[in-house]
Amino acid sequence: MDDSGRELCERLWRKYEEQLRRVCGARMSGCPQDAEDVISEVFCALCAQVEKSGAPEMPKAWLYGTLNNQINMRFRTICKIREHETELDEREYMLPLGCDLIESKTQQIYESEIKGKLKKLLKKDEYELICLIHFDGLKMKEAANRLNSTPSAVKQKHYRICRRLRKIIKSREEIF
Numbered sequence: 187m188d189d190s191g192r193e194l195c196e197r198l199w200r201k202y203e204e205q206l207r208r209v210c211g212a213r214m215s216g217c218p219q220d221a222e223d224v225i226s227e228v229f230c231a232l233c234a235q236v237e238k239s240g241a242p243e244m245p246k247a248w249l250y251g252t253l254n255n256q257i258n259m260r261f262r263t264i265c266k267i268r269e270h271e272t273e274l275d276e277r278e279y280m281l282p283l284g285c286d287l288i289e290s291k292t293q294q295i296y297e298s299e300i301k302g303k304l305k306k307l308l309k310k311d312e313y314e315l316i317c318l319i320h321f322d323g324l325k326m327k328e329a330a331n332r333l334n335s336t337p338s339a340v341k342q343k344h345y346r347i348c349r350r351l352r353k354i355i356k357s358r359e360e361i362f
Contacts, residue, residue, distance in 0.1 A: 191240075194236055195233045198241060198245050202249050203225075206225065207221075209253060210224055210225055210253060210257065213257050214257060217260075220260050224253070224257055228249065231252050232249065235248070297321060301317065301321065307351065307354060308351075311333075312347050314333070315340065315343060315347065316347060318332060318333070319344060326340050
């Protein structure tokens with residue numbers, strides 16, 4: 187790299203270095219020893235960019251984008267290293283946020299047992315209607331369309347089936 191390129195690189199770096207270090211320190215607070223390596227990688231990338239094709243058009247955006255990419259690459263590397271170092275028995279398992287697998291599985295088992303019992307108690311068309319409304323979550327009108335019927339007929343049939351199921355449950359509680 188010639189002197190003008192080196193000077194341009196150093197000038198850009200001095201202008202944004204403090205901000206980049208703060209962002210990097212905050213994002214990598216769990217790995218402070220790696221933060222300095224990331225900052226060095228960003229500086230090297232800036233020098234390579236200046237040498238290759240001059241200063242980036244939007245240096246601040248370019249530097250932040252490069253910083254973000256370097257941080258992501260560092261975290262991937264850290265995760266791979268930790269994964270190899272940790273024995274399977276020592277790992278802590280965490281469910282992803284917003285994902286309640288246990289509740290979902292319980293709901294599936296619960297529904298399959300109820301469906302099995304309903305299939306024994308109801309005729310095929312009655313079972314289909316109950317599944318559409320209570321398990322698939324369709325409204326009466328949607329269920330009527332699926333069954334090629336009118337909403338009022340579906341509503342009446344649903345009412346009769348539910349009334350009959352209540353009587354069965356009261357008389358034979360042992361099946362549930």
